[in-house]
Amino acid sequence: MQRERVSENVYWFQSDIYAQVSAGAIAGPQWAVVIDTLMPQETLEIRSFIEQKLNLPVRYVINTHHHADHSWGNCFFPNATVIGHELCRQLLLNRSLAALEAASQDNPLYRQLKIVPPTITFKEGSFNMKVGKKHLKLFPAPGHSSDGISVLIEEDRILFAGDVFMPVPFIVEGDLDQFIETTNTIASLGLENIIQGHGDIILRGEIEEKSKENITYLRAISKAVRTAMRRKNPLEVLDSIGIEACGKSRVLLGGLASELHKRNLHYLYKKTLELEK
Numbered sequence: 289m290q291r292e293r294v295s296e297n298v299y300w301f302q303s304d305i306y307a308q309v310s311a312g313a314i315a316g317p318q319w320a321v322v323i324d325t326l327m328p329q330e331t332l333e334i335r336s337f338i339e340q341k342l343n344l345p346v347r348y349v350i351n352t353h354h355h356a357d358h359s360w361g362n363c364f365f366p367n368a369t370v371i372g373h374e375l376c377r378q379l380l381l382n383r384s385l386a387a388l389e390a391a392s393q394d395n396p397l398y399r400q401l402k403i404v405p406p407t408i409t410f411k412e413g414s415f416n417m418k419v420g421k422k423h424l425k426l427f428p429a430p431g432h433s434s435d436g437i438s439v440l441i442e443e444d445r446i447l448f449a450g451d452v453f454m455p456v457p458f459i460v461e462g463d464l465d466q467f468i469e470t471t472n473t474i475a476s477l478g479l480e481n482i483i484q485g486h487g488d489i490i491l492r493g494e495i496e497e498k499s500k501e502n503i504t505y506l507r508a509i510s511k512a513v514r515t516a517m518r519r520k521n522p523l524e525v526l527d528s529i530g531i532e533a534c535g536k537s538r539v540l541l542g543g544l545a546s547e548l549h550k551r552n553l554h555y556l557y558k559k560t561l562e563l564e565k
């Protein structure tokens with residue numbers, strides 16, 4: 289796992305094991321807040337860094353959304369209160385319990401986990417909290433998933449964006465228009481850094497370009513799906529649309545990019561078919 293101090297009392301962790309997924313920590317004078325969790329062994333590393341190196345207990349864990357790679361480590365912070373979107377709570381209870389059970393059958397690693405849904409939730413507007421001198425503003429950031437939220441550290445202009453900001457936008461379970469809207473909102477916040485849900489930190493000077501690139505990609509896949517659907521063999525046409533043709537590189541995210549791209553196309557195709565019924 290990589291660890292970096294992004295600003296005073298603000299830390300970023302990046303997984304070496306799975307898809308460059310991000311987590312964070314904000315340290316106050318008496319306790320710390322964790323933003324998202326990683327794979328089990330890496331979540332334990334985060335915990336020992338905070339408890340042993342910073343000498344602080346973790347009082348809150350914020351989940352940017354319900355996906356396993358961001359929230360299944362909540363159980364490693366049994367004394368913390370979990371905060372998230374109301375939909376994150378519902379999705380963890382309704383879907384992730386069964387998903388964890390299924391995952392545990394195949395992989396003993398998962399047997400040590402327990403789903404712990406947020407108990408402090410919000411739906412709209414923003415949820416504000418203070419950690420030492422820093423003000424945190426949590427607000428809905430849908431697009432990648434309906435329950436997505438981002439966390440703004442106001443004084444530092446650092447945003448933990450969650451998966452609505454990634455090297456390759458990944459829309460499975462999400463909504464394209466919301467995705468574009470949230471990306472535009474994030475681009476307009478006057479940020480110093482964006483901590484993406486996966487991948488490296490985006491610096492101030494790169495924000496405009498990366499946001500535009502993501503929106504261009506989202507529009508391109510939407511157009512590609514509509515074009516494919518007018519053809520006799522839409523699925524074959526879909527599979528022939530490479531990621532490069534939509535403006536992104538296949539080497540992003542350690543080579544996962546092409547797989548995400550393919551899933552994006554199939555998701556949009558299915559969703560459009562359902563709408564036409």
Ligand SMILES: [Zn+2]
Pocket residue numbers: 353355432433451
């Ligand atoms: Zn996700």
